[in-house]
Amino acid sequence: MNKVILLKKRPVGKPSLSDFEFTSDSIADPMSGHVLLKTLYVSVDPYLRGRMNDSLSYIPPFEIGKPVQSGIIAQVIDSRHPEFRKEDFVSGTLGWKEYQVSDGKGLMKVDLKVSPLSSYLGILGMTGLTAYLGLTEIGIPMAGETLVVSGAAGAVGSVVGQVGKIMGCKVVGITGTDEKVELLKSKFKFDHAINYKTSDDLKKAIYNACPDGVDIYFDNVGGEISDAVLSNINKHARLPVCGAISQYNDTKIPTGPRLQPILLTKSATMRGFIVNDFSAKFPAALKQLIVWLKEGKLTYSETIIYGFDNIPQAFIDLFDGINTGKMIVKV
Amino acid sequence: MNKVILLKKRPVGKPSLSDFEFTSDSIADPMSGHVLLKTLYVSVDPYLRGRMNDSLSYIPPFEIGKPVQSGIIAQVIDSRHPEFRKEDFVSGTLGWKEYQVSDGKGLMKVDLKVSPLSSYLGILGMTGLTAYLGLTEIGIPMAGETLVVSGAAGAVGSVVGQVGKIMGCKVVGITGTDEKVELLKSKFKFDHAINYKTSDDLKKAIYNACPDGVDIYFDNVGGEISDAVLSNINKHARLPVCGAISQYNDTKIPTGPRLQPILLTKSATMRGFIVNDFSAKFPAALKQLIVWLKEGKLTYSETIIYGFDNIPQAFIDLFDGINTGKMIVKV
Numbered sequence: 001m002n003k004v005i006l007l008k009k010r011p012v013g014k015p016s017l018s019d020f021e022f023t024s025d026s027i028a029d030p031m032s033g034h035v036l037l038k039t040l041y042v043s044v045d046p047y048l049r050g051r052m053n054d055s056l057s058y059i060p061p062f063e064i065g066k067p068v069q070s071g072i073i074a075q076v077i078d079s080r081h082p083e084f085r086k087e088d089f090v091s092g093t094l095g096w097k098e099y100q101v102s103d104g105k106g107l108m109k110v111d112l113k114v115s116p117l118s119s120y121l122g123i124l125g126m127t128g129l130t131a132y133l134g135l136t137e138i139g140i141p142m143a144g145e146t147l148v149v150s151g152a153a154g155a156v157g158s159v160v161g162q163v164g165k166i167m168g169c170k171v172v173g174i175t176g177t178d179e180k181v182e183l184l185k186s187k188f189k190f191d192h193a194i195n196y197k198t199s200d201d202l203k204k205a206i207y208n209a210c211p212d213g214v215d216i217y218f219d220n221v222g223g224e225i226s227d228a229v230l231s232n233i234n235k236h237a238r239l240p241v242c243g244a245i246s247q248y249n250d251t252k253i254p255t256g257p258r259l260q261p262i263l264l265t266k267s268a269t270m271r272g273f274i275v276n277d278f279s280a281k282f283p284a285a286l287k288q289l290i291v292w293l294k295e296g297k298l299t300y301s302e303t304i305i306y307g308f309d310n311i312p313q314a315f316i317d318l319f320d321g322i323n324t325g326k327m328i329v330k331v
Numbered sequence: 332m333n334k335v336i337l338l339k340k341r342p343v344g345k346p347s348l349s350d351f352e353f354t355s356d357s358i359a360d361p362m363s364g365h366v367l368l369k370t371l372y373v374s375v376d377p378y379l380r381g382r383m384n385d386s387l388s389y390i391p392p393f394e395i396g397k398p399v400q401s402g403i404i405a406q407v408i409d410s411r412h413p414e415f416r417k418e419d420f421v422s423g424t425l426g427w428k429e430y431q432v433s434d435g436k437g438l439m440k441v442d443l444k445v446s447p448l449s450s451y452l453g454i455l456g457m458t459g460l461t462a463y464l465g466l467t468e469i470g471i472p473m474a475g476e477t478l479v480v481s482g483a484a485g486a487v488g489s490v491v492g493q494v495g496k497i498m499g500c501k502v503v504g505i506t507g508t509d510e511k512v513e514l515l516k517s518k519f520k521f522d523h524a525i526n527y528k529t530s531d532d533l534k535k536a537i538y539n540a541c542p543d544g545v546d547i548y549f550d551n552v553g554g555e556i557s558d559a560v561l562s563n564i565n566k567h568a569r570l571p572v573c574g575a576i577s578q579y580n581d582t583k584i585p586t587g588p589r590l591q592p593i594l595l596t597k598s599a600t601m602r603g604f605i606v607n608d609f610s611a612k613f614p615a616a617l618k619q620l621i622v623w624l625k626e627g628k629l630t631y632s633e634t635i636i637y638g639f640d641n642i643p644q645a646f647i648d649l650f651d652g653i654n655t656g657k658m659i660v661k662v
């Protein structure tokens with residue numbers, strides 16, 4: 001039997017298990033030029049929420065009744081493709097299926113000798129590239145500057161903060177539990193970390209943590225947390241907008257203070273991006289991340305959930321921030 | 332007698348004449364290294380409103396009881412300064428006084444043989460540079476792209492649109508009267524112009540005028556006009572924020588739809604600026620503007636108000652959009 005998880009209906013607000021359908025189909029034989037893959041690790045990511053809406057986001061929406069897709073590490077168990085051999089490990093955007101056939105397009109071989117398989121979904125995958133390229137290409141960190149990161153203990157945020165430190169910035173993280181505050185300071189070497197849920201006055205807490213003002217704000221969350229950071233930015237601040245998890249489940253258009261006046265007063269740049277905007281720089285970025293990993297300058301956290309059937313719940317739990325670092329389901 | 336206009340109190344909301352004091356002092360003799368200047372043309376500009384607040388904007392606030400300052404063209408009527416001769420014309424940020432002494436710092440000689448004196452406050456002054464540099468440095472127009480300009484018939488907007496046309500863009504202007512709509516199309520050669528005050532559905536009107544979407548939005552006004560443009564932007568849109576005249580008189584922080592989700596979905600860049608961010612490029616920009624003026628590729632409008640005493644009212648009238656092009660008071 002081949003377990004499959006379909007998008008049953010488009011979520012309204014926060015997704016629930018009833019938005020997904022657990023079903024099965026047969027395991028196909030690969031035709032010529034194809035491989036049969038066995039799913040090993042499944043990435044669940046906040047951006048998938050956007051693809052569940054029937055609206056144009058940065059990538060086309062998922063289709064109802066079709067398997068949900070995300071980043072997956074799989075093993076080749078049968079190959080009629082010249083470039084892949086049986087037992088190869090590959091990474092790609094694949095369906096939530098235990099087994100699937102692929103024509104090899106978009107698959108990338110990954111090397112267990114360089115790094116553990118799951119890391120190719122995180123630090124050496126989409127989230128690591130997002131963190132590194134968003135920070136370096138848009139944030140343009142300079143030594144001595146102050147970098148604030150929201151969603152700081154997440155898969156992207158924890159890498160952003162570490163890269164900021166490597167580049168000589170003072171780094172302040174915003175996160176949602178005291179445990180994550182401790183982790184940011186101890187494991188990821190942030191200079192300061194703020195629990196926004198227990199902060200009476202977040203604007204003031206950021207001011208206190210950043211007495212020289214905020215030069216770069218790497219925004220993973222949007223909403224009121226970002227309002228509080230924006231009121232502390234310096235002249236010529238750079239504001240990469242990587243995510244807006246606080247708003248992904250909104251059913252109405254969220255409102256807040258208008259940004260144009262502060263961007264104008266501060267000659268500041270706010271730029272949204274997805275990692276594919278910088279795809280030409282992936283090889284160089286990966287090379288740098290591997291060097292830093294080997295040198296011990298970079299570390300990462302994963303929250304691993306076990307069992308194919310738990311993929312949808314792991315995805316839903318992202319919106320409650322239960323993960324630290326990259327959220328991955330091991331099948 | 333030497334007429335002087337002081338800032339009497341900080342305006343609350345829209346400025347009124349009672350915020351200004353009409354007074355006089357004597358005409359001083361210039362000391363060694365100084366010049367005595369006679370004011371000829373006074374620029375009134377929306378950004379002055381920000382300097383009337385007691386808050387840090389991009390330049391320090393005006394002081395209560397001191398003359399208001401703005402861009403002024405003056406004639407040297409007595410000189411004890413080695414670089415300026417009697418009868419020279421100069422441009423600089425000077426006080427609202429009929430006569431004043433200057434040490435020459437920040438004064439720039441202007442040449443009546445190249446262009447009329449008042450043009451050095453507009454097309455060859457701050458507003459022309461703002462338009463040219465904001466568009467080219469942040470908007471980065473490419474031939475065939477669609478450029479939308481708000482405040483399109485203003486001193487900056489009318490130049491932005493013309494430079495966009497020179498660079499091969501399709502140009503759509505948003506303005507507030509039918510007369511200005513006609514002027515944008517006839518005199519400034521915009522492809523389309525929209526009167527936002529008579530448009531039932533501005534978002535749709537922009538969609539109709541820009542069927543290929545908006546690649547560059549040069550924003551002079553902020554507020555709901557900008558919301559309507561933003562809902563029509565293309566992937567990788569560039570959004571120079573030059574002004575927010577719709578909000579300068581607000582007494583509360585204005586709110587509106589949050590921008591991060593659209594910037595994220597569209598990988599768009601919004602950047603606030605003031606012209607001095609690009610001061611290193613002033614000489615090259617002026618050279619280009621003069622060439623285009625001489626070639627007849629660029630034209631400009633001025634709204635000239637006569638009489639020193641009318642400076643404050645001319646400034647107040649900016650917020651009702653009574654001007655077309657640069658608003659200037661001829662003393």
